[in-house]
Amino acid sequence: MTSPLPDKAADTTAEQPWPVRVLSLKISDYVDRMSQLWVEGQVVQFNPRGGTAFLTLRDPDVDMSLSVSVPMNAVNAMPIPLAQGARVVLQAKPTFWTKRGTLQLEARQIRPVGIGDLLARVEILKRTLAAEGVFDAERKRPIPFLPRRVGLVTGRNSAAEKDVVENARRRWPAVVFEIREVAVQGSSAVTEVVAALRELDALPTVDVIVIARGGGALEELLPFSNEAMIRAVAEARTPVISAIGHDVDQPLLDLGADWRASTPTDAGKKVVPDAARERSTVDGARDRLRRALVRRVESERSGLRALVSRPVMADPVALVRARRQEV
Known part of the structure; x- marks a missing residue:
């Protein structure tokens, strides 16, 4: 049974x-x-x-x-x-x-x-994150002067990638990029951008990360106001530059990142120094140092000539002869 x-x-x-x-x-x-x-x-x-x-x-x-x-x-x-x-x-x-x-x-x-509903939710999220201190200036990390390697998270074959890379190399030709091409709009944008960010953040040679995307409709830029992405940026070890859309576009990523670039082109200019300007600065400093050294040498030489021109230096034994009669 x-x-x-x-x-x-x-x-x-x-x-x-x-x-x-x-x-x-x-x-x-x-x-x-x-x-x-x-x-x-x-x-x-x-x-x-x-x-x-x-x-x-x-x-x-x-x-x-x-x-x-x-x-x-x-x-x-x-x-x-x-x-x-x-x-x-x-x-x-x-x-x-x-x-x-x-x-x-x-x-x-x-x-x-509707867009109105989505914008209202973004505003609520903005106030929540601000209250937590996620946007505080005190937690912003400085952008390195000359990074060993620049991480770039951007769209596949995008104009934003070209703008960042070309403008950076125009300023500093030797700059090295570590690029991750991901979806920057649509249903998979948040997960792909966050995964690429974390992958680059784990590389010890990457000193700064740029998240870049060109302009678009408001709903296309909504992934860059996503809570998961903002928190991932805040938790990153590496400084992050936000370069999303145009100057008028202000997703929450701009507030959560360590520095906001108004456009991808602006990010390319910020991420590395201008080699020509730095060379000019070094040349100017070298020229000022040379002139200061010449002035110092000439001053010491003049002092030496004045010292040698004294009578006692012209005839060192004259003082002895004058005192010999007294002896």
Whole structure:
């Protein structure tokens, strides 16, 4: 006679395990008891099929995602077309598919997250980080005068990379770069930039790191106001220069970095000294030193001539002759 299965997971043993079907059904039962909820994320895959759309909803801060199914009539009711990379909030019910052993969300409603909402959240984050002292001037690390190696985190084949590298080499031709090309917009931007930053920060020969990206729409620059990225910059051992967009763009990375460059071109000029100017400074110092040395030698020579020109120096025995008569 077959012994009954344990009622609780804690009661299972190697001799009395649960079959896969029992575990799957219990997980399904637990998930079914969960209520509907609203969840926010970023759409990284969007695949409409007939009356249903299947999408992958990813957390914008960490590498976690969930599969979602949503009726096409809910998608079509959105005020703007749904596209990959969009930030959305949706009402959904978690479900567990026992045959595949997968968890997904069945959405009822889906709404875009507006720019105004995103900017409001950025402002709240700004105040929170400022209250923690993340932006304090006292924690800013000085940019080295002449780094052994410059770390650069930038987009793949980007104009920003060209601007930083060319302007730096124009000023100091021998500068050496350690470049990491990553996504600088979209769903993977935060994780890729943070991973590249940490990789460069671990290299002992990298003395400064530049995070650079050209200009773009406000929503394209939002990854550089992400909390995970700002905290990673604050925790870095190596000084970090922020070079995002144009002078008018001010993501939170500008506040969290050790120095803000108004553009990638500006970063290229800041990261190394101007060789011509430094050479001119050295030449000027050498010239001033030479002139000061000439003046000192001439002064000592004049003093020596004055000393030699004294009568006692012209005829050293004259004083002796004058005193000989007295003796």
